[in-house]
Amino acid sequence: MSSSEESVRGGEERARNEVSVRLTAGDAELTVDPAHGCRISSLRIGSTELLRQGERYGCFPMVPWCGRTGYGQFRNGDVSHQLPLNSPPHAIHGTGRDTAWRTAHADKAQAAFYYDLAEPWPYEGRVTQTFELTEDTLTLGLAVETYGNSFPAQAGWHPWFHRSLGGRDAELSFDAAWQEERGEDHLPTGRRIDPVPGPWDDCFGMPDGVDVKLTWPEQLELTVKSRSEWVVIYDEQAEAVCVEPQSGPPNGLNTAPRLVTPIDPLEITTTWSWARL
Numbered sequence: 001m002s003s004s005e006e007s008v009r010g011g012e013e014r015a016r017n018e019v020s021v022r023l024t025a026g027d028a029e030l031t032v033d034p035a036h037g038c039r040i041s042s043l044r045i046g047s048t049e050l051l052r053q054g055e056r057y058g059c060f061p062m063v064p065w066c067g068r069t070g071y072g073q074f075r076n077g078d079v080s081h082q083l084p085l086n087s088p089p090h091a092i093h094g095t096g097r098d099t100a101w102r103t104a105h106a107d108k109a110q111a112a113f114y115y116d117l118a119e120p121w122p123y124e125g126r127v128t129q130t131f132e133l134t135e136d137t138l139t140l141g142l143a144v145e146t147y148g149n150s151f152p153a154q155a156g157w158h159p160w161f162h163r164s165l166g167g168r169d170a171e172l173s174f175d176a177a178w179q180e181e182r183g184e185d186h187l188p189t190g191r192r193i194d195p196v197p198g199p200w201d202d203c204f205g206m207p208d209g210v211d212v213k214l215t216w217p218e219q220l221e222l223t224v225k226s227r228s229e230w231v232v233i234y235d236e237q238a239e240a241v242c243v244e245p246q247s248g249p250p251n252g253l254n255t256a257p258r259l260v261t262p263i264d265p266l267e268i269t270t271t272w273s274w275a276r277l
Helices: 003-016
Strands: 021-025 028-033 039-045 059-062 073-076 079-082 102-106 110-116 125-133 137-146 151-153 156-159 171-174 178-182 188-193 201-205 210-216 220-226 230-234 240-246 258-260 266-276
Touching: 021 102, 021 110, 021 125, 028 125, 073 151, 137 156, 137 258, 171 230, 210 230, 210 240, 220 240, 240 266
Parallel strands: none
Antiparallel strands: 021 028, 028 039, 039 059, 059 156, 073 079, 102 110, 110 125, 125 137, 137 266, 151 258, 156 240, 171 210, 178 188, 178 201, 201 230, 210 220, 220 266, 230 240
């Protein structure tokens, strides 16, 4: 084994040993697990846990692509790439959620983490995720940088909010300009339609920025905002509701590529704010 390979493997081993980081502000408490995809494993407001628990749940980053990349295939200029089909027949949700991240900084209410892009993603670069907690808000940030070659990428978040709190189901409220029509292969057809009633596993367009409200009657109201115009709503499971702000639509590596260059990284933020009812 070469010295460079030993260094990479040593870094991976250290990342796998990263411990969970807990942030607090007032009665809000956030736990981040960098060793398991840098996902939020818990968000508690007082004694109330907002996120579904389990190794697949919480809230994970979607990076360097969001949702489904059709049949795992995308192009960068005249170069074609094939990604592993982790949700056949497609590749879904990126590689960041399956990667051990490193802690760059952590204090009482702020933290930052990173990992270096590697196979099966075909380009070198670095992904950074930041967290800032206050008594009534959580601000998340993702950035994708390249070490050399430019490449298309996406970034976003996949939170699994509990459908029910205190025995009352969450009510969803949002005003989208359009809904991406979904084909039988679960990919957008390219046609924009008027939003239709749920249940959804669908992408919506909000040109003025993502703004979605979750209300658990007599419990809590939570608003998800982002300057991005894209959000996926998923509420087909009985246990959870997902509100997923992201930098582009599903299959966007092919249909709406955002190029990451040495002087132009991809950056996206989202803020969750809450109030007791």
